[in-house]
Amino acid sequence: MAWGQKDDEAGAQEGRGSSPVSDAGRNSAGGPGPNQGDPRVRLGQAGTAPSGFRLGRVLGIPIYVHPSWLIIFLLITITLGKQFAVMHPNWSQQQHWALGIITSILFFASVIFHELSHSVVAKLYKISVESITLFVFGGLARITRDPSSAKQEFNIAIAGPLSSLFLAGCFFLVARAVPNHQLVFAACNWLWEINLMLALFNLVPGFPLDGGRILRGIAWGITGNFDRATKIASGAGRFFAYLLIFFGVWQAFNGNWVGGVWTAFIGWFLLSAARESYVQVELRNTLTGVRAADIMSRDVPTVERNISIDDYVHEVMRTGRRFHIVTGAGKPVGLVTLHSARSVPREEWANTSIQPVMMPFERIHAASPEEPALGVLQRMQSEDINQMPVISEGRIVGMIARDTILRLLQTRLQLGHLAS
Ligand SMILES: [Zn+2]
Numbered sequence: 178m179a180w181g182q183k184d185d186e187a188g189a190q191e192g193r194g195s196s197p198v199s200d201a202g203r204n205s206a207g208g209p210g211p212n213q214g215d216p217r218v219r220l221g222q223a224g225t226a227p228s229g230f231r232l233g234r235v236l237g238i239p240i241y242v243h244p245s246w247l248i249i250f251l252l253i254t255i256t257l258g259k260q261f262a263v264m265h266p267n268w269s270q271q272q273h274w275a276l277g278i279i280t281s282i283l284f285f286a287s288v289i290f291h292e293l294s295h296s297v298v299a300k301l302y303k304i305s306v307e308s309i310t311l312f313v314f315g316g317l318a319r320i321t322r323d324p325s326s327a328k329q330e331f332n333i334a335i336a337g338p339l340s341s342l343f344l345a346g347c348f349f350l351v352a353r354a355v356p357n358h359q360l361v362f363a364a365c366n367w368l369w370e371i372n373l374m375l376a377l378f379n380l381v382p383g384f385p386l387d388g389g390r391i392l393r394g395i396a397w398g399i400t401g402n403f404d405r406a407t408k409i410a411s412g413a414g415r416f417f418a419y420l421l422i423f424f425g426v427w428q429a430f431n432g433n434w435v436g437g438v439w440t441a442f443i444g445w446f447l448l449s450a451a452r453e454s455y456v457q458v459e460l461r462n463t464l465t466g467v468r469a470a471d472i473m474s475r476d477v478p479t480v481e482r483n484i485s486i487d488d489y490v491h492e493v494m495r496t497g498r499r500f501h502i503v504t505g506a507g508k509p510v511g512l513v514t515l516h517s518a519r520s521v522p523r524e525e526w527a528n529t530s531i532q533p534v535m536m537p538f539e540r541i542h543a544a545s546p547e548e549p550a551l552g553v554l555q556r557m558q559s560e561d562i563n564q565m566p567v568i569s570e571g572r573i574v575g576m577i578a579r580d581t582i583l584r585l586l587q588t589r590l591q592l593g594h595l596a597s
Pocket residue numbers: 178179180291292295337338379387
């Protein structure tokens with residue numbers, strides 16, 4: 178169904194543990210946006226970035242199964258088992274359920290085939306594929322970067338629906354070839370229809386569905402502008418998402434509760450994914466032209482390497498600053514944070530120096546003054562760090578805090594909305 182770019186987990190040089198935030202679509206279910214000023218704003222592409230247990234490897238691509246997928250697997254198996262029982266009362270109960278399970282497995286093999294087809298085309302363009310994950314809404318192929326041209330986007334996207342159409346054709350032919358073999362016929366009959374539906378649903382021209390990517394590829398080709406194309410595809414995605422939600426509610430009020438709620442839920446999922454892709458573009462535009470030097474604080478707080486943790490904590494309380502460059506003989510030797518200091522038991526603070534808890538200079542992630550702010554923010558997110566020194570010619574010339582970039586983003590986004 179979806180394919181998208183890798184999502185980084187947010188995290189801290191401060192050593193704060195990172196937690197996966199669900200992303201829908203490129204993979205991500207609308208996480209908190211920058212307009213809420215959430216420090217965990219995500220720059221990854223839309224989409225739930227599901228992880229899960231590993232099934233195996235196909236064409237060198239690891240295939241994962243997210244726990245949420247088990248729900249849908251069970252639902253489909255039960256639906257099929259019941260359906261076969263109604264349609265073929267002459268079969269044994271074991272036959273109903275065995276065929277239900279086998280058909281369900283073949284369906285998910287079809288979904289993997291669909292994702293693999295996106296992946297194979299992506300690989301042709303030297304875009305590496307990190308993983309394929311099955312989750313509650315289908316499959317998700319994660320690629321390491323965006324396509325670099327409209328044509329690439331179009332071809333990677335269309336490969337999925339084409340592969341599903343191909344499978345639909347294959348199952349259709351097998352079903353027609355063995356009309357007398359009831360079991361095979363029943364399974365293939367269901368499989369060709371579901372693959373056809375998969376192809377058609379994915380062709381809906383709304384981001385983040387394949388159809389939305391196809392639309393973006395076309396719009397990108399025509400306008401030559403990736404951002405505008407993304408906005409168009411994301412707008413179409415929101416339109417179709419609302420349509421699905423309304424249709425789901427309508428279904429529910431007409432007695433089809435399960436189907437209606439499910440439809441509305443898929444609509445909601447698509448809505449958040451479409452929104453997120455739009456936010457990506459806004460973020461990128463908002464920070465265009467801003468460099469590390471523009472947003473760094475030139476005031477670099479330092480502490481001597483020999484002070485005790487007790488003294489360090491007092492310094493933090495006195496100044497309110499939670500991270501410091503550690504110096505030895507006037508030269509920077511590391512970075513210490515309140516968080517790392519607190520990893521030492523309270524009773525040892527007086528007799529422990531900050532050296533054992535500091536991060537050595539060589540391991541610090543640093544920015545150069547010319548580095549674009551967006552790149553700095555992305556690195557902070559992927560490395561899970563909250564502050565980064567800016568180093569020029571071996572000297573620390575400033576500090577960047579993630580909060581500062583996020584505040585700037587928030588302000589600019591708000592002003593942008595006022596201006597437009
Ligand atoms: Zn697809």
